[in-house]
Amino acid sequence: MPGPAKRILIDDARYILALSLMTDDPVSLIAAWPHDVHRIGDATYEAYRKRFPDIANKTRIAGSAESLSIEQILDVAPDVAIFREGLGPTPDQVRQLESAGIKVVFIDFFSQPLQNLEKSLAILGKLIGAEERTQAFIDFRNAHLKRITDRIEATxxxxxxxxxxxxxxxxxxxxxxxxxxxxxxxxxxxxxxxxxxxxxxxxxxxxxxxxxxxxxxxxxxxxxxxxxxxxxxxxxxxxxxxxxxxxxxxxxxxxxxxxxxxxxxxxxxxxxxxxxxxxxxxxxxxxxxxxxxxxxxxxxxxxxxxxxxxxxxxxxxxxxxxxxxxxx
Missing domain, CATH: 3.40.50.1980 (Nitrogenase molybdenum iron protein domain)
Structure with a gap:
């Protein structure tokens, strides 16, 4: 990409939480999301809606558990579309999106998070130009994980x-x-x-x-x-x-x-x-x-x-x- 993404389409509400670790206004970057409130909880969603009222007005698209609509994504015309690894578009559909100028990214918080969550966060941070703040959180997470794993290894x-x-x-x-x-x-x-x-x-x-x-x-x-x-x-x-x-x-x-x-x-x-x-x-x-x-x-x-x-x-x-x- 020529610069940080300004319009992001996501297929999972939990990616909003990830973006909120990296920027003070994550909702401004969202072009469309599934409105899958259950994945973050009603109370958490209401807290976001109170702080960022526009979250309720963002275009609703199919989530990772639903049937993908390429036409829907093309209508939104985001800079980048982010999907859960193992789901989302097929290789042919990826080519179709990319031919329309929409970059496609796969991340994983679900299948193998211990292997892939850090890499996924780094990708998101780079996409929005927030590498420094993202790395600060990754370092915080790693320090807390290491305190546990070191103790396990020492026993x-x-x-x-x-x-x-x-x-x-x-x-x-x-x-x-x-x-x-x-x-x-x-x-x-x-x-x-x-x-x-x-x-x-x-x-x-x-x-x-x-x-x-x-x-x-x-x-x-x-x-x-x-x-x-x-x-x-x-x-x-x-x-x-x-x-x-x-x-x-x-x-x-x-x-x-x-x-x-x-x-x-x-x-x-x-x-x-x-x-x-x-x-x-x-x-x-x-x-x-x-x-x-x-x-x-x-x-x-x-x-x-x-x-x-x-x-x-x-x-x-x-x-x-x-x-x-x-x-x-």
Whole structure:
């Protein structure tokens, strides 16, 4: 590109959060987005709409989970169109967009974020001419990650507890879980053993209750948010009270099969806002998982303090709590 992008089309709302780490006015750069509010949460979207009212008026286009419309993208005529790796346009469609003068970029916050998130952020920072601020955040993230990985490496005889992590808990029939990739990789990073990776070859899949029981997990972690509310699932996030979040987590723990798990009987049950997953602020997830899976090894890790620093130093719109909870 001859210069920084001024009109960006994105197929995932979480890319707005990434841009807000790099510039004080991320919405001014957005030419079109899917209006997939559920991916960042209603409360977060309202905070952006209050700060940047024009976000509601931006052209709506198909998201990464929908059918791509080349005609729709051509009508918007952005400088660059950004898609989730593994989805989006085919090679022929990329050529069609590029022949119209629209640059095409693929990034990955979803499949292999530990490998690709830093590279994806660097690409976005370069696209908008914000390399210095972007690198400052990358350095911040790497320093926090290194504090965890160094400690894991320095503990060669570390026992890796078996972790059952259920995503979108209660949204559908039990139980959706990360396999090889996605949030499951973070469980391994912080010294846990993701039981779903033993049977699921892809980044996400479904486990039967019998498989979960046979795997004998020692820790149970659920993710949820406003997207699970109508189904009576686990809810958490800025728009829910602590009491609502804990009550819904207790319902998840009381389901047939789940209630008999050893961590549930011990009260070793935790909840995490799903909107933090597949997100540029994945360091919050990493620290929270570390403190749950190895509470003694990481007793000094404080995700709340990290969130405060993220808000003070980087995010154009502060990220509100509460985004994690314990059943006890």
């Amino acid at each position: 060669p005889d570390l026992k890796r507890p078996r972790v059952f992590l259920e995503v979108h808990a209660g949204l559908t029939e039990c139980c959706n879980a990360p396999g090889k990739g996605n949030i499951g990789n973070y469980v391994d990073l912080v010294g846990g053993h993701n039981i779903a990776a033993d049977v699921l070859p892809s980044a996400i899949g479904r486990l039967g209750v019998e498989t979960i029981i046979d795997s004998d997990p020692e820790i149970y972690i659920a993710t949820g948010g406003p997207q699970t509310a109508k189904a009576g699932g686990f809810v958490i996030g800025p728009q829910f009270t602590t009491e609502e979040a804990r009550a819904s987590l207790a319902r998840m723990a009381a389901r047939p099969g789940i209630a008999s798990l050893e961590p549930v009987e011990r009260g070793e049950v935790h909840g995490l806002a799903h909107q933090l997953l597949n997100s540029p602020v994945d360091i919050l997830v990493t620290e929270r998982l570390a403190s749950w899976i190895h509470p003694e090894l990481f007793a000094d890790i404080d995700p709340d303090a990290t969130l405060t620093e993220l808000n003070d130093r980087f995010l154009a719109v502060p990220l509100a709590g509460s985004n994690w909870i314990d059943l006890r």
